[in-house]
Amino acid sequence: MKPHTLSVLVENKAGVLSRVTGLFSRRGFNIESLAVGTCEEPGMSRITIVCIGDDAQIEQVMKQLNKLIEVIKVSDISDMDRVERELALIKVHAEPGSGRAEVMQIATIFRAQIIDVGTKTVVLSVAGDTEKIDALETLLRQYGVKEFIRTGKIALLRGSKTVKSSK
Amino acid sequence: MKTGAKILIESLQREGVETLFGYPGGVVLPIYDELFDSPLNHILVRHEQAAAHAADGYARASGKVGVCLATSGPGACNLVTGIATAYMDSIPVVALTGQVPTSLLGNDAFQESDITGITLPVTKHNYLVKRTEDLGHVVKEAFYISNTGRKGPVLIDLPKDVSTKEIEYEFPENDELVLRGYQPTYRGHARQIEKALELIALAERPLIYAGGGVISSDASRELVQFAEMLQIPVTTTLMGLGAIPCDHPLNLGMLGMHGTQYANYAVTECDLLFSVGVRFDDRVTGKIETFASRAQVIHVDIDPAEIGKNKKVDVPIVGDAKGVLADMCARIQKKAGYQNWISRINSWKQKYPMRFREDGHLRPQMIIRELSDLLAGEGIVVSEVGQNQMWTAQYFCFKKPRTWITSGGLGTMGYGFPAAMGAHFARPDQPVFDIAGDGSFQMNIQELGTVSHNRIPVKVAVLNNMFLGMVRQWQELFHNRRYSFTELPPVDFVKIANAYGVDGMRVDSPDQVREALKTAIETEGPFVLDFRIEREENVFPMVPAGAAINEMIGGCQE
Ligand SMILES: Cc1ncc(C[n+]2csc(CCOP(=O)(O)OP(=O)(O)O)c2C)c(N)n1
Numbered sequence: 001m002k003p004h005t006l007s008v009l010v011e012n013k014a015g016v017l018s019r020v021t022g023l024f025s026r027r028g029f030n031i032e033s034l035a036v037g038t039c040e041e042p043g044m045s046r047i048t049i050v051c052i053g054d055d056a057q058i059e060q061v062m063k064q065l066n067k068l069i070e071v072i073k074v075s076d077i078s079d080m081d082r083v084e085r086e087l088a089l090i091k092v093h094a095e096p097g098s099g100r101a102e103v104m105q106i107a108t109i110f111r112a113q114i115i116d117v118g119t120k121t122v123v124l125s126v127a128g129d130t131e132k133i134d135a136l137e138t139l140l141r142q143y144g145v146k147e148f149i150r151t152g153k154i155a156l157l158r159g160s161k162t163v164k165s166s167k
Numbered sequence: 168m169k170t171g172a173k174i175l176i177e178s179l180q181r182e183g184v185e186t187l188f189g190y191p192g193g194v195v196l197p198i199y200d201e202l203f204d205s206p207l208n209h210i211l212v213r214h215e216q217a218a219a220h221a222a223d224g225y226a227r228a229s230g231k232v233g234v235c236l237a238t239s240g241p242g243a244c245n246l247v248t249g250i251a252t253a254y255m256d257s258i259p260v261v262a263l264t265g266q267v268p269t270s271l272l273g274n275d276a277f278q279e280s281d282i283t284g285i286t287l288p289v290t291k292h293n294y295l296v297k298r299t300e301d302l303g304h305v306v307k308e309a310f311y312i313s314n315t316g317r318k319g320p321v322l323i324d325l326p327k328d329v330s331t332k333e334i335e336y337e338f339p340e341n342d343e344l345v346l347r348g349y350q351p352t353y354r355g356h357a358r359q360i361e362k363a364l365e366l367i368a369l370a371e372r373p374l375i376y377a378g379g380g381v382i383s384s385d386a387s388r389e390l391v392q393f394a395e396m397l398q399i400p401v402t403t404t405l406m407g408l409g410a411i412p413c414d415h416p417l418n419l420g421m422l423g424m425h426g427t428q429y430a431n432y433a434v435t436e437c438d439l440l441f442s443v444g445v446r447f448d449d450r451v452t453g454k455i456e457t458f459a460s461r462a463q464v465i466h467v468d469i470d471p472a473e474i475g476k477n478k479k480v481d482v483p484i485v486g487d488a489k490g491v492l493a494d495m496c497a498r499i500q501k502k503a504g505y506q507n508w509i510s511r512i513n514s515w516k517q518k519y520p521m522r523f524r525e526d527g528h529l530r531p532q533m534i535i536r537e538l539s540d541l542l543a544g545e546g547i548v549v550s551e552v553g554q555n556q557m558w559t560a561q562y563f564c565f566k567k568p569r570t571w572i573t574s575g576g577l578g579t580m581g582y583g584f585p586a587a588m589g590a591h592f593a594r595p596d597q598p599v600f601d602i603a604g605d606g607s608f609q610m611n612i613q614e615l616g617t618v619s620h621n622r623i624p625v626k627v628a629v630l631n632n633m634f635l636g637m638v639r640q641w642q643e644l645f646h647n648r649r650y651s652f653t654e655l656p657p658v659d660f661v662k663i664a665n666a667y668g669v670d671g672m673r674v675d676s677p678d679q680v681r682e683a684l685k686t687a688i689e690t691e692g693p694f695v696l697d698f699r700i701e702r703e704e705n706v707f708p709m710v711p712a713g714a715a716i717n718e719m720i721g722g723c724q725e
Binding site for chain 1: 283284287288291312346348349470472475
């Protein structure tokens with residue numbers, strides 16, 4: 001059982017996302033993370049889904065997704081050379097004089113941006129792979145993470161390879 | 168200028184629809200108004216669930232798409248059980264529902280329900296049409312999706328303003344369907360087919376396991392030819408009955424929980440299982456680890472997601488059963504011989520036949536055998552769910568495909584009677600019998616009104632045991648005979664039938680059975696037979712849930 005990253009190209013029609021997520025809940029598959037947005041093809045969206053399961057379960061997930069009329073293409077890109085990013089916004093407790101400087105230092109090291117500063121808090125924005133964001137979160141916990149939100153993973157194959165509609 | 172309603176009706180005609188089943192209401196009034204002088208035959212049911220089942224029964228008997236129509240909210244919700252029933256058995260149905268006007272969508276308006284949301288998990292696809300301009304194309308797409316690939320129900324939700332709006336509309340000459348994400352594979356992969364034939368040639372104890380997919384792809388001729396060419400015995404699922412004639416020497420009847428002993432032994436001992444149009448349902452396999460555990464498995468199915476879903480498969484063949492079987496027949500070079508295997512199976516057949524006690528009591532199995540004799544291969548038999556269904560599957564001799572109609576996947580009580588009405592419109596030349604339990608019949612008994620009103624000549628044979636029989640059987644076997652809420656008070660079904668203007672007859676003893684069945688057949692309109700059967704008769708053999716399928720109780724012992 002390991003996380004699999006699926007790249008799903010769908011027609012951008014009302015209700016597509018609920019068809020996809022409904023399929024997961026109905027068949028008892030678990031979604032770790034899900035990100036969706038428009039893509040290079042007009043009228044299409046690309047969904048990146050991370051789910052955990054053994055090979056047979058993932059195969060079944062992909063086959064069931066493929067059955068949806070509006071799903072054009074499903075690819076498991078877990079074992080392919082790819083780039084991945086997640087975006088996270090983290091609101092950390094950081095009062096002047098007690099830890100604020102340290103938080104800012106950590107942000108620099110992780111190439112996170114400070115996008116808001118309040119009297120007692122700062123908000124960091126960070127993009128990167130899951131591990132990087134996890135690591136940053138762990139570090140910041142000791143200062144007090146007041147709110148933490150992440151987008152879910154998006155992924156693309158490296159080089160000229162693409163996940164395109166050929167279904 | 169045409170209204171949406173007019174476009175809808177014309178679209179249905181273009182799809183070849185002749186009959187639809189429905190029930191009116193506020194938001195579908197424009198459609199009903201259009202129906203009033205259209206050539207379509209609309210049957211007014213007494214409950215929308217029956218409209219969905221009738222459309223489904225029509226589809227199963229004809230192979231064409233069945234159509235039902237309901238109003239928004241409660242009407243649409245009442246269709247859901249029927250839609251789910253069709254979904255589980257992969258039956259092509261198009262369900263049309265009214266919806267509140269688009270301006271009120273999402274406002275919890277009077278009689279609004281999110282029917283596309285509700286039916287998402289039980290439809291192959293569904294549509295909420297927001298523009299009258301799209302309607303014609305959507306109907307075309309819906310019929311296409313419903314009756315191609317792995318078939319299934321498709322729902323179209325029609326807001327009231329979409330059906331009242333008038334637009335300039337001509338049906339396009341060549342309205343091409345571009346469905347990039349929907350391209351079913353019909354032809355089986357040549358190399359896989361070769362491989363399957365090689366495995367069969369090497370096998371010593373091959374067995375064909377055929378299901379509803381063979382019926383829905385009209386592949387029974389090819390199936391029988393394939394079995395005969397190679398002399399391989401065939402067992403079918405509940406849904407596959409009729410794919411090979413009951414009295415064919417290679418036929419082992421049904422397998423699974425209430426299958427024949429010889430079919431279940433054959434599955435357990437075979438070294439090659441050729442599965443076609445089946446889905447390894449748990450009612451068939453019992454404990455999956457022991458199902459055909461000595462066999463290499465070939466699986467032919469139009470739906471790639473079925474292959475490997477429940478059981479590991481050695482040779483997958485994605486394709487339409489009819490085409491794949493035809494391809495296979497064309498490539499068979501020499502006949503293999505499985506004489507030892509066949510004689511072993513035949514000795515099981517002799518040793519463990521299907522049988523029941525014949526001691527002067529009125530037993531359901533005998534009623535079904537008599538009906539089978541009387542109809543002699545003619546007619547369509549529909550069942551409800553429970554013991555009545557299993558006895559019919561076990562004792563009725565089905566000779567042709569599409570003559571046996573039952574809710575296999577969902578197991579919907581109340582399915583049979585309305586489905587029988589639908590079957591009649593698909594095959595008006597054929598006598599149609601609904602074999603019912605007293606519990607199931609009461610789930611859609613109001614349809615006596617529909618058959619009476621329209622003189623639909625459906626015959627209902629109630630196997631009246633005054634119990635929810637199948638549940639009582641489980642209580643007897645697994646809950647110490649504690650009959651918790653499964654006893655039904657006696658009902659005089661003849662009187663109820665009469666109240667609706669339908670004739671009926673009560674039968675108490677075996678010697679009345681034949682005459683009573685004949686009377687029903689000879690009566691022109693609908694007819695209800697109330698058979699007062701032995702109250703605690705059981706369906707045997709039976710594989711307890713979760714056991715291996717060769718571990719049957721109540722079969723014949725050596
Ligand atoms: C709608 C629905 N509710 C409940 C069940 C569960 N169930 C399966 S068989 C059965 C009993 C059926 O009784 P009856 O129709 O009298 O038929 P019999 O088994 O006596 O032939 C029940 C309650 C079901 N299949 N469908």
